[in-house]
Amino acid sequence: MRLLTSPASPFARKALACAIARGVEGGIEPVPTNAMASEPALLAANPLSKIPVLILDDGTAVFDSPVICELLDTMGDAPPLMPAAGPARLAVAMRQALADGIMDAAVARRLQAALPQDEGRQAFDARQKGAVTRGLAVLEAAPPEGLEDVGAIAVACALGYLDYRFPQEPWREAHPRLAAWLATVEARPALARTRPE
Numbered sequence: 585m586r587l588l589t590s591p592a593s594p595f596a597r598k599a600l601a602c603a604i605a606r607g608v609e610g611g612i613e614p615v616p617t618n619a620m621a622s623e624p625a626l627l628a629a630n631p632l633s634k635i636p637v638l639i640l641d642d643g644t645a646v647f648d649s650p651v652i653c654e655l656l657d658t659m660g661d662a663p664p665l666m667p668a669a670g671p672a673r674l675a676v677a678m679r680q681a682l683a684d685g686i687m688d689a690a691v692a693r694r695l696q697a698a699l700p701q702d703e704g705r706q707a708f709d710a711r712q713k714g715a716v717t718r719g720l721a722v723l724e725a726a727p728p729e730g731l732e733d734v735g736a737i738a739v740a741c742a743l744g745y746l747d748y749r750f751p752q753e754p755w756r757e758a759h760p761r762l763a764a765w766l767a768t769v770e771a772r773p774a775l776a777r778t779r780p781e
C-alpha cells in the first residue's frame with residue numbers, strides 16, 4: 585500500500601498513527617505529496633486534491649482520513665481502534681469528528697494567513713479560531729483516556745498541529761487536563777514517530 589502524505593498534515597499523521605497503532609505501518613510506503621500543488625497523481629487518487637489518500641495494492645484509492653482509519657482497523661492483529669457498535673462506537677466517532685473539525689479550522693487558518701488580510705479574511709479567521717476555541721473547551725471538559733482509540737489519536741494530532749503551526753497561541757495553560765493527558769501519551773510510538781518536525 586502507498587500513503588499520499590505530508591509530515592505537516594494532521595490528517596495524514598492521524599492515518600499513519602493509526603497504522604502504527606495497528607502494527608501495519610510496515611506494509612505502507614509513505615509518498616510525500618504537496619496537496620496544494622494538485623499533482624496529477626493526487627487528483628487521480630482524490631478529486632478533492634486532499635491528503636491523506638491510501639492506495640491499496642489493487643490500485644483502489646481510499647480517502648478521507650476517517651475512512652482510511654476505519655479500513656486500517658480491519659488489518660493487523662492489534663486491538664481495534666474503533667469499538668464495534670453501540671454508544672462506545674458513537675463516542676469515539678464523535679471525538680474523532682470534533683478533533684478533525686479542530687484540524688479543519690486550524691488548517692484553514694493557516695492557509696488563509698498567507699493571503700492578503702482584508703476585513704473579510706479577518707472575519708473568516710475569527711470564525712475558524714472560534715471553532716478551535718470551542719472545540720478545545722469541549723475536550724478539556726472530557727479529555728481522552730490513554731491512546732487506545734482513533735478518537736484519542738485524532739485529538740493528539742489536532743493538539744500537535746496547534747503546537748506546530750500556532751506556537752504563538754499556546755493552549756496548555758487554559759486546558760490543563762488536556763495538557764496532562766497529552767503528556768501521558770505523546771511518547772507512544774504512534775505519536776512519537778509521527779510528530780511534525
Ligand SMILES: N[C@@H](CCC(=O)N[C@@H](CS)C(=O)NCC(=O)O)C(=O)O
Nearest residue numbers: 593594595619634635636648649650
Ligand atoms: N476531511 C479530510 C481533510 C484532509 C485535508 O484537509 N487535508 C489537507 C492537508 S492537512 C489538504 O490536503 N488540503 C489541500 C486542499 O485543501 O486543497 C480528511 O479527513 O482526510
